[in-house]
Amino acid sequence: MSEFSVKLILTDIEGTTTSISFVKDVLFPYAKVHSKAYLEETWDSDETQHIVRDIKSCLPQYKEFFRVGNEEPNVSAGVIASFVNFLIDKDLKVGPLKNLQGLVWEKGYMSGKIKGHIYADVLPAFKRWHEAGIPIAIYSSGSVKAQKLLFGQTIYGDLLPYISGHYDTAVGYKQQKQSYENIAKDLNLPSEDVLFLTDVVKEAEAAREAGMQVVLLARPGNAPLTDDDKIAFTFVENFDNLKINLK
Numbered sequence: 001m002s003e004f005s006v007k008l009i010l011t012d013i014e015g016t017t018t019s020i021s022f023v024k025d026v027l028f029p030y031a032k033v034h035s036k037a038y039l040e041e042t043w044d045s046d047e048t049q050h051i052v053r054d055i056k057s058c059l060p061q062y063k064e065f066f067r068v069g070n071e072e073p074n075v076s077a078g079v080i081a082s083f084v085n086f087l088i089d090k091d092l093k094v095g096p097l098k099n100l101q102g103l104v105w106e107k108g109y110m111s112g113k114i115k116g117h118i119y120a121d122v123l124p125a126f127k128r129w130h131e132a133g134i135p136i137a138i139y140s141s142g143s144v145k146a147q148k149l150l151f152g153q154t155i156y157g158d159l160l161p162y163i164s165g166h167y168d169t170a171v172g173y174k175q176q177k178q179s180y181e182n183i184a185k186d187l188n189l190p191s192e193d194v195l196f197l198t199d200v201v202k203e204a205e206a207a208r209e210a211g212m213q214v215v216l217l218a219r220p221g222n223a224p225l226t227d228d229d230k231i232a233f234t235f236v237e238n239f240d241n242l243k244i245n246l247k
């Protein structure tokens with residue numbers, strides 16, 4: 001049992017509270033199938049036009065994707081949807097793609113076709129930490145909207161009452177130290193009072209560089225941790241193996 005003393009728990013989603021296979025085999029395919037129809041239905045809205053503009057410009061190295069021969073760049077819903085599917089296949093965690101995914105998944109969650117996966121130990125741990133007076137916040141590449149959909153409609157019910165804050169890549173990318181400094185500043189907490197839970201070693205390194213306490217999750221299906229990772233960081237297989245006290 002690994003023991004920590006903290007003022008807030010900050011947790012990642014994919015590979016930490018939730019299986020990677022749920023994201024790859026349920027959420028991403030749903031977004032790939034439904035993005036084109038969503039874009040067509042909402043094409044004239046300010047929200048969609050804003051996202052389309054951001055998607056077109058977020059990765060300048062792919063600008064040729066929108067050009068057919070010498071013609072002006074084509075920005076139909078179909079072309080944007082093809083580009084979105086290309087980005088999903090590459091698992092690129094860029095903000096505008098993640099914002100669109102959240103909007104597309106909404107229908108799936110609201111119709112009951114999608115239920116957010118969380119591991120069996122997550123709800124009991126959230127209850128334990130909540131009862132101990134330790135706030136829980138989320139930091140994921142998934143948009144804040146997508147985070148709320150997932151935790152609001154999980155296979156174990158609504159976990160949102162246990163969550164006091166949500167951060168996405170609007171605060172910065174997850175492998176950058178500055179992002180964790182931004183979160184600690186927003187929380188008005190010294191970073192050493194925050195415990196960050198994640199499956200990704202580079203995120204753990206960035207959070208630690210920013211001064212946070214860190215634990216790596218070795219969930220089934222996650223990328224295996226090397227011997228060096230296991231020496232450098234505390235790692236656990238699930239939340240039952242964490243003893244967290246309020247500082």
Ligand SMILES: CSCCC(=O)C(=O)COP(=O)(O)O
Nearest residue numbers: 012013014140141142146147
């Ligand atoms: C909460 S939305 C679904 C997950 C997602 O799209 C994603 O990119 C998850 O990344 P994470 O930072 O939670 O590992």
Ligand SMILES: [Mg+2]
Nearest residue numbers: 012014015199
């Ligand atoms: Mg993750």
